[in-house]
Amino acid sequence: MTDTLMESAHLAIGEDAADRIFRHARTTSQWSDAEVTDAWLEAAWDLAKLGPTAMNTVPLRLLVVRSGEARHRLIEHMGGGNKAKVEAAPVSLVLAADPAFHEHLDELFPVYPGIREQLAPATETREQMARTNALLQAGYLVVALRSVGLAAGPMNGMDFDGVDNEFFADSGWKSFMVINVGVADGEGSPHPRNPRLPFQQVTETL
Numbered sequence: 361m362t363d364t365l366m367e368s369a370h371l372a373i374g375e376d377a378a379d380r381i382f383r384h385a386r387t388t389s390q391w392s393d394a395e396v397t398d399a400w401l402e403a404a405w406d407l408a409k410l411g412p413t414a415m416n417t418v419p420l421r422l423l424v425v426r427s428g429e430a431r432h433r434l435i436e437h438m439g440g441g442n443k444a445k446v447e448a449a450p451v452s453l454v455l456a457a458d459p460a461f462h463e464h465l466d467e468l469f470p471v472y473p474g475i476r477e478q479l480a481p482a483t484e485t486r487e488q489m490a491r492t493n494a495l496l497q498a499g500y501l502v503v504a505l506r507s508v509g510l511a512a513g514p515m516n517g518m519d520f521d522g523v524d525n526e527f528f529a530d531s532g533w534k535s536f537m538v539i540n541v542g543v544a545d546g547e548g549s550p551h552p553r554n555p556r557l558p559f560q561q562v563t564e565t566l
């Protein structure tokens with residue numbers, strides 16, 4: 361057993377859950393025929409949305425790409441080998457950050473009255489906040505997808521400006537990732553898993 365697959369005495373979730381979410385889960389490019397319904401995606405979102413974001417901004421937005429027509433529009437803007445990966449995926453999610461997240465803050469962050477108006481003219485700050493927090497939410501989304509039995513294949517080899525012009529010209533959303541989603545066929549990856557850096561190598565304790 362490699363160190364990434366070892367059982368841990370410190371788990372607060374079941375071994376099965378840790379296996380499903382982390383130890384056995386792979387970045388997936390090989391899919392079964394299982395249909396990914398909107399209800400299934402919504403179940404994942406209902407977990408992912410609870411992950412923390414700064415001032416509860418929740419700036420991640422998702423474009424669900426299902427139809428052949430939408431898929432071809434997306435493939436146009438994917439890089440090299442990622443075109444075939446979108447082609448093969450049951451569903452692809454385009455992840456984007458919404459710089460206009462502040463419009464929702466009266467509801468999402470009522471503890472700070474006036475923050476919506478305060479952020480309205482601060483375009484650059486909003487863009488940075490949207491990106492940072494949407495990226496965090498992308499991580500939560502991968503974990504959430506795995507938690508509901510779906511597999512994820514995240515990719516960012518793509519032309520972001522092209523995707524934004526194609527899909528987000530009206531909304532102003534800023535794409536930053538595509539996640540292919542479905543049920544994995546077996547392990548879901550043709551490659552063995554690469555190693556990860558151990559705790560001792562990535563920590564400095566003062």
Ligand SMILES: Cc1cc2nc3c(=O)[nH]c(=O)nc-3n(C[C@H](O)[C@H](O)[C@H](O)COP(=O)(O)O)c2cc1C
Nearest residue numbers: 385386387388442514515516517518537549553554
């Ligand atoms: C933000 C992000 C961007 C990635 N971009 C690409 C990509 O453009 N194309 C691709 O084939 N894989 C891409 N990957 C897949 C990674 O190489 C993969 O997740 C990593 O090697 C871990 O693989 P594993 O989960 O199977 O252990 C990306 C992954 C992440 C998280």
